[in-house]
Amino acid sequence: MRGMTTMPRPLTELSADEARRAALHAQGFLGAPDRRAGVRGVLRHLGAVQLDTISVLARSHELVPYARLGAVGRRTVEAAYWTGRHAFEYWSHAACVLPIEEWPHFAFRRRAYRRHPQWHQDLPDGAYDAVIEQLRAQGPLTATELGGAKNGGEWWDWSASKIAVERALMYGEVVCVERRGWKRVYDLAERAVPADLLHDELDDAECLRRLVRLAGQALGVGTRADIADYHRIKGEQFDAVVADSGLVPVRVQGWDKPAWADPAVLEGEPRGRHRTTLLSPFDSLIWERARTERIFGFTHRLEAYVPKQKRIHGYFAMPLLAGGRLVGRVDPAREGTTLVARQLSLAGPRAIAPMAKALREAAEWVGCDSVRIERTNRPDLTPALTTALA
Numbered sequence: 071m072r073g074m075t076t077m078p079r080p081l082t083e084l085s086a087d088e089a090r091r092a093a094l095h096a097q098g099f100l101g102a103p104d105r106r107a108g109v110r111g112v113l114r115h116l117g118a119v120q121l122d123t124i125s126v127l128a129r130s131h132e133l134v135p136y137a138r139l140g141a142v143g144r145r146t147v148e149a150a151y152w153t154g155r156h157a158f159e160y161w162s163h164a165a166c167v168l169p170i171e172e173w174p175h176f177a178f179r180r181r182a183y184r185r186h187p188q189w190h191q192d193l194p195d196g197a198y199d200a201v202i203e204q205l206r207a208q209g210p211l212t213a214t215e216l217g218g219a220k221n222g223g224e225w226w227d228w229s230a231s232k233i234a235v236e237r238a239l240m241y242g243e244v245v246c247v248e249r250r251g252w253k254r255v256y257d258l259a260e261r262a263v264p265a266d267l268l269h270d271e272l273d274d275a276e277c278l279r280r281l282v283r284l285a286g287q288a289l290g291v292g293t294r295a296d297i298a299d300y301h302r303i304k305g306e307q308f309d310a311v312v313a314d315s316g317l318v319p320v321r322v323q324g325w326d327k328p329a330w331a332d333p334a335v336l337e338g339e340p341r342g343r344h345r346t347t348l349l350s351p352f353d354s355l356i357w358e359r360a361r362t363e364r365i366f367g368f369t370h371r372l373e374a375y376v377p378k379q380k381r382i383h384g385y386f387a388m389p390l391l392a393g394g395r396l397v398g399r400v401d402p403a404r405e406g407t408t409l410v411a412r413q414l415s416l417a418g419p420r421a422i423a424p425m426a427k428a429l430r431e432a433a434e435w436v437g438c439d440s441v442r443i444e445r446t447n448r449p450d451l452t453p454a455l456t457t458a459l460a
Contacts, residue, residue: 082336084291084323090365091339094290098115099345108150109135114169117287118162126386127432127435128144134352135147137345137353138347148249160176162302163300163301174269174270174271177271197230197233204217205258210247210248212255213229216232219231235256245262282311282315284301292329293330294328300354318331318335318336346424347391348428349390351387356370370396371383384400400425401413408438409432409438409440422455
């Protein structure tokens with residue numbers, strides 16, 4: 071069929087449960103986490119941590135290491151990303167924090183952006199060079215410091231300096247070196263990226279092979295769509311390199327499409343403790359809805375952009391992971407030192423203890439000393455949950 075990969079006969083078959091456990095282990099939720107490697111270890115292991123503007127308990131890029139390591143300090147998270155030239159921000163699955171050593175492997179994307187130099191916004195003559203020279207002379211700056219981010223109209227009505235610096239970011243001449251009050255802080259790539267990594271020498275095939283391999287390792291096992299979506303590469307790009315990526319073709323029971331696995335998945339069943347935690351909707355374990363439904367039988371949808379009256383689970387519903395399953399979700403908020411569960415859903419009585427544990431841990435992490443439940447899908451379970459939270 072056109073658009074589908076012709077793959078070798080699978081070397082092995084995985085049960086649906088083995089695939090689920092492989093995914094959990096690959097994502098850092100099954101087995102003891104490498105606490106010595108800390109947040110930077112999580113970033114290297116996942117290969118990408120998605121950024122998003124929404125902040126409820128915390129921003130998504132903080133919630134991702136928290137979910138795997140526990141209550142690591144939020145300042146520690148930010149420092150791990152943005153100090154010592156360990157990471158950069160670029161377009162991957164979406165806007166993501168990426169390990170700095172992967173800079174060369176995004177050369178294919180930088181080249182693609184350079185082939186479309188104008189995008190949808192006009193740029194006055196000299197504006198691009200002026201931004202580069204300002205950064206060269208003054209060091210890291212926000213768009214506001216470069217001359218203003220907006221012209222005064224709607225949110226997309228960017229100023230010339232904002233258009234120029236974002237274009238330079240896409241091209242790889244400029245790097246986002248940190249977020250300050252959620253504003254990007256830009257600097258020249260020649261200062262921000264270590265000299266041995268600052269190049270576009272790798273051809274597209276080598277870049278794509280690396281990203282496909284990294285995505286397969288981070289997912290454990292996945293379909294063509296799963297693996298290509300991880301760094302948002304095209305299906306035909308995946309097809310061109312998967313045979314040389316080092317991933318192993320497998321069949322997963324219950325999956326109706328071919329799959330590939332990290333060879334480590336086939337070396338033995340992962341063992342260890344399951345993490346009990348609340349997940350950001352943008353966590354890479356669940357960021358792809360079809361995969362989440364296929365692996366966990368769990369329908370996950372971010373409702374932040376759904377009209378309030380049409381929401382089912384709430385503005386920023388965070389799925390509950392416990393025992394390797396998704397067994398509930400909660401839409402959290404904070405009121406002073408109280409964590410408020412605005413809308414809470416439980417799969418059944420067995421989810422009470424894990425939900426209480428996850429809520430208490432999350433509350434303590436963000437500096438709250440109590441938890442209040444507003445609404446649940448199972449009012450009959452609310453008294454037991456309230457007792458478990460006490």
